[in-house]
Amino acid sequence: MSLSATTAPPPAASPEQAPRKPRLAHRLARFDLKASPYLYIAPFFIIFGIFGLYPIIRTVWMSLHNWNLIAPDRRSFIGLQNYVDLLSDDYFWNAVRNTVGIFLLATIPQILLALFLANTLNRGLRWRTFFRMAILVPNVTSVAAVGIVFGTLFQRDFGVINWVLSLISVDAIDWRNTTWGSWTAISVMVDWRWTGYNALIFLAAMQAIPRDLYESAAIDGASRWRQLWSITLPMIRPTLIFVVIISTIGGLQLFTEPLIFSGDSLGGNLRQFQTVAMYMFEKGIETTTTAGYGAAVAGMLFLMIIVASVLNFLLIRKSVR
């Protein structure tokens, strides 16, 4: 992306060009020219400021308090105590572990699959639009619907997936009550919804690669696998990293799929799939007396996201230079 200036607008109409304009109109035109850009971008910054930025800052403020969500008289400043407690809170670390684990389990196969699909779609295909639409259609489905449908597919006793597994003599898997089972089920929901979308993003990047690069490589005798490795991947690297960043930010905030899968914010008997965002919801919204603690969970999550983003950003700079 380039932030460099595009062609500047012309200077305001000079008196010679509009000799009969009265002075007032002239002033208005000048004001228009000066002020309207700010007026046009103002709604974005105002609304985002109030409903996006301010709540995040306030989260930090709340996290320094013992905060009762519904009784204003039961709030007190306690400094960093919530964070101190959080560091020795097993359930918080459990949530961090689950979040990172599910993130990895979902994202790695998702990106590999999306790359594979993009590479497959990047050929002379019949019914091209059909294929593209068909792999994108899961993305149109709401998370709530995904949770409901997959929750049924992943049932232990009468679920379709266990039925299919039984055909190849695999015993029924208790998807909800095992760590790996639940992580897998949630990852499948996430991947089902996002793999096609990411494949299209990759496809767009792949189509921007000049084809003669491949032609010459083919003439050099490079195998298709080798072409993928030494042409496609390096060329789409910025996109790849972009997708990884977006997946990281989304993955660390994972909430709805496990919530619906679990039916509550605990994420299983042993909280084996409770994510950090669910823990935040449990402490901050469901348990009204511990909103400050919930805010501290949000604060820590924010920190995790910043760290992950900065790491990614450094990677981008490195890759682009």
Place this chain on the structure above:
Amino acid sequence: MSVTKRRLRQAAAVALVAVTALGAAAACGEAKPEAGAKPDKLIVDTFGEFGYEDLVKQYETANNIKIELRKTGDLGDYRNKLVRYLATGKGAGDVVALEEGIINEFKLNPANWVDLGQYASAGKSGEYLSWKWELGKTTDGKVIGFPTDVGSLAACYRRDLFEQAGMPFERDAVSASWPTWDKFIEVGLQYKAKTGKGMVDSLTSVTNAVLFQHTGDLFYDKDDNLYNPAVKPADRKPTDLIAANSPAVKAAWDTSVKIHNAGIAAKTATWSPEWSAGFKQGTFAVTMCPSWMLGIVKANSGDANSGKWDVAAVPGGSGNWGGSWLAVPAQSKYQSEAAKLADFLTNATSQVTAFKKSGPLPTNKTALASTDFTGYTNPYFNNAPTAKVFGESVKNIQPVHLGPRHGSVKEKAFEAALNALMSGQLNADEAWAKFLNDVPSQGAF
């Protein structure tokens, strides 16, 4: 009971109902001239199955009013939403059901509730089991809930599956086969040997039964302490928890562990999707039935399985699991109309109607005594004399003190640990440790 006495009571009940109905009609007539006092509709919030569908229709036609029944499957979810509605002063129904595990928490803030005492029909306070009525009051004597039901206990079992397993399947024989929980395990082992399946649905099903077959503190003491008050806060260990020293909790836990070790549980966690589906599929043959559970068993099993379930005595004597009150949140715009509806839904005839529909056992003494109730047999449950089974044990129920967040501790700490044990995620010692570990955070209020 002699025939004359029963007649008298019946007559009294009829008279009472007539008076109530007249009272309601009169009040309605009075309210009419006031513009805007007539609500467009009243919302009733319940969880599980309360059996109010027909009653509500009846009330709608009689009073020319629209009533909406909002049901939530899961009590924990129901409670969380209600907390938020009360906190924000918006969203709660005009009449809301409060279960015994959560009512004490809501009593902590009496300002949220309408004092129903002023709206109660004449003599209402004396009509109910006295302990039940008392529990619906706050410490300062405000009536916040009209009693609905008690969860008097029995055991629901599949007579067809018992028969196929070559075991006694008539209800008296079944009742006789498991006077104690140890005998229950023996029956379970027999069933397993014949069918290869678990007999009882889940460990928590059993736990909930055992928990109330003992007296004494459960998770809190009488003063709502979670820890032994003699121990200084700084020195508190998990073993100082009231829950760690409660004989009832211990008994419930040990029984569950025994059942788990015997392998007679079908491992379908109560309220899970597998559990709901299991009723139809015959995944298990027994579930513990507080009377309100009858409606749930029926809804889950479907019409196709009518007559296959039956009701026997619960092992280990009687007990109580659940039971509720109807309250009117102060945020309701139509407090008096809502109170009248709550009054109607808890009166003697309504309680009998609800019982016939979905099983919640009356707490109204007139209802309990009426022949309409006592003579009732439930066609879905192979004509089991459910009124007799449940009604007889209701007199033995001793009120147990439940702390403010009893429901939360029970579901999120106690039952979660047992479910983890059942699914093999933890062994018994680990599960017990996990339970004690979770009590303080779930029980804090």
Place this chain on the structure above:
Amino acid sequence: MTSVSQRPSGSVGLLVPPPLSMARESAPRRLWHASPLTYFALVVAVLFSIYPLYYMFIIATRSLDTINDVPPPSTPGSAFGDNFQRVLEADAANFWQGMINSVIVASAVTVSVVLFGTLAGFAFAKLRFRGRNALLLATLITMMVPTQLGLIPLWDMMNTIGWYGNILAVIVPFMVSAFGVFMMRQYAAQAVSDELIEAARVDGCSTLRIYWNVVLPALRPAAAVLGLLTFMEQWNSFLWPYAILTPENPTVQVSLAFLSYAYYIDYSLVFAATAVATLPLVLVFIVFGRQIIGGIMEGAVKA
């Protein structure tokens, strides 16, 4: 982010010098030829994509007692009418109200995002003002801010101003989108000609007139895509509406969640509702799929 078309990275440069060879003519064709294996892989992918939706429609049309059958049902039944009737009778979840609210919310947000996006995009792309680049960078950075983390205070705030349970609470915070601003800025930079703007100015048009008469028509294709993407996102939005709305006045997704909690026993009811909630978007997608895909792919290259 970085434009993909902009620059090849270092390692590729080494491969570039193209040596000539006899195979030159046929290589490209072979290279991009789709083998039966390619089609096989794609068909498998399509089946995985479609099956859960297909399953949803099957269950939605089946009566309750066939749902736990083994093997699972694979053809539609005829009970959809019955099932959906029960959805409507379940007045606790206010399904119709949810559908109507969702249409209102998604439409209002879409109009607003497109309006403010095109306005700001036009300003960033075509108008000169102090701090422009810094502000554009700030816009971009806000895309990285995980606003979900402000959930608790936002909830507190809405409750304070009395918007708990009010659909304004799910409209107003989403009336602008950094993505929208940026997408419109990128498109305006190339699609709106400076000459036209200049000519309009000479004619004495105010900036607002220029926006309305010159810029907006030129942005229409991109604005339509932004609108579609926004509408879909809002229709499907769940977490925030779930936290702030009540079953009395839900959006369709919230209504679905309440249905699935209240009628967890009655899968055909829940699935019928889910199917009806999903159908509008699937139809929109079938009609406008080409544009949506184009939008996503172009956005990817430009972002």
